[in-house]
Amino acid sequence: MSALLKVNSLQSFYGVSQVLHGIDLSLRSGEQVALLGRNGMGKTTFLRSLMGLVPKTTGNVVWREAEIRTALPEKIAQSGVAYVPEGRGVFGSLSVIENLLMAARKGPSGKQNWTLDRVLTLFPRLAQRRNNGGHQLSGGEQQMLTIGRALMTNPDLILIDEATEGLAPLVAQEIWRTLTVVRSEGIATIVVDKDVRSLAKIADRMVVMSKGQIEFDGPPVDLLAQPEFLERHLGVQ
Template identity: 50%
Template sequence: MTALLEVDSMETAYGSSQVLFGVSFAIAEGEVATLLGRNGMGKTTTVRSLLGLTRARGGTVRFQGERIEALAPDRIARMGLAVVPEGRQIFPNLSVSENLRAFGANRNASSEPWTLDRVYALFPRLAERSRNMGNQLSGGEQQMLAIGRALMTNPHLLVLDEATEGLAPLIREEIWRCLATLRAQGQTILVIDKYVQRLVRLADRHTIIERGQVVWQGDSEQLGADPSLWQRYIGV
């Protein structure tokens, strides 16, 4: 499979405090991959560095074969890398439909484009709340909207930072169902989440980060067969 994203020896710091120490991983076209680890171990910093929000100080990042570690965030986004950020960050004073329309683009021209109708079919609850303002939605509905908004850019790579954090069990199931649907449609996805049992069933490959370093990589069969890894590095 062709690598869509290749991260090689990435190092990132905030001021004089280094956070990432030579992080390396790759995601193939059509693959679902994860970044795992306890809170504060560097997962979100990795995502921020991929997006150009926190500039990597060392290593290389290639997206669709092009080096992007020195590019501005808007340029990276236009290349087709979309994120569902931790905390959702939807526009509170725009309606559901306005939030979605504001992000409409076709970065991935080879695929069937995402439209309002497709997003509403994926998340019927958003169709029911299409005229509600962002700040009138529940946390779960906001997460659905954040995912739909990212899909409206028709990304080559969809990144979800803390995909189901703080959501009620029934809403978490809705998000897992959505991600399984996207995987079946061939969407390349990078997921950060703590529910390893669900990620083992969803994802192809996994990368565990501890104190800013990659400490384990492997496929779902390997991770599922060694629960001691979950306890040692993820705390579950």
Template identity: 50%
Template sequence: MTAAQQVTTPLIDARNIHTYYGESHVLHGVDLVLMPGETLSLLGRNGMGKTTTLKSILGFVPPREGQVAIKGIPVAKRRPWQLIRQGIGYVPEGRGIFPGISVREHLTMAARSNDRGETLWTLERVLDTFPRLGQRINHDGSFLSGGEQQMLSIGRALTTNPDLIILDEATEGLAPLIRDEIWKIIRNIQASGIASIIVDKNIDNLLDVADRHLLLVKGRVVYSGDSHGLKADPSILDTHLGVA
């Protein structure tokens, strides 16, 4: 096989996924493919299925129909620690910070090298990236401010040295200055070669950062393409997000 013929395996390859909560049919044939190093945004109004798409591809809410492969391996129902082993850092809606556990413990409990044995994100590098966490290192994680908890959640994901980081509403409810800090960090993560899937309400930042976008309406993908395509036809965002 020549170099030109070599095919890179997608980090995530989800085809025609249908997901239900009980009898409620929420995703109707979603396709999502993510290549190594790529940044994908998942857009859509409240309740359109963004979080469910993430939980479906991660195996927390397994689809009833369709296939999901992570790094070429088909996915069944999964527990969070299995994700970490596959090189996926998940920053869930609501942050997932545990009461009674210190900042240091949050940043060391899941720490690991990547599959290639590299530790690009050490505790020291995470603390350099988030100096506020260093100042609170012995505090109970649940006593931090919302912005600090978000940083802790992202920092914890980085200590697992992931190939992919998934951020579900990482800037939700934060003060503007803290939001700007988080976006700066998202750009740093992207520059370091880690792929990401980002759900966020700030469209301008997403248009700026993401290589591609998927726009969901009632569990169906109505747009898949790059920022150029979205900017070229403002009616897409206007119709489906209420922003132009």
């Protein structure tokens, strides 16, 4: 199967500071990849680079056999890539329903598997708060809303930054359950989070970044079998 996304020699800069140093990564349709690393290692910059949000990059980002590295973020989004940023980006003055409906559209192939009713079924808490403003939601509810908003675009790839950061354990479990559903739907995902053990249960591959480079790319079982590597790069014992 040909790669849905193929990244070659990606370098990214903020001014004169280089953050990514030649990233190579491929992703198949429906594949779920966990992106791991300590703070400041380039994970967020990588996701932002894929979305066209980093002003200076070099290398290649090929999405469905088309080069998109220099494409505008809105064009990348319209091509089937959804982004759940760190900080969530919920519109506080809009209701839950309005936040969801503003993103609603068919996918690039014309499919519309994810509708308002289906998202509210996936997240019953949002259904209960459907008329509440975004600013009235808890952090966990805002994360559900942001993921639901991404699904409303009927994407083929979702990029999720810090999936469960700052969330209560029960709410985090709800997010992991959601990502399992997303994976079962054939939507490819790249998920950034610090919960190595939970990610290992749902991801097809684990990718570890350090200082803007990929230090590991392989199945979860292989990563968990390297305790010294986990301690050195992730602080996990």
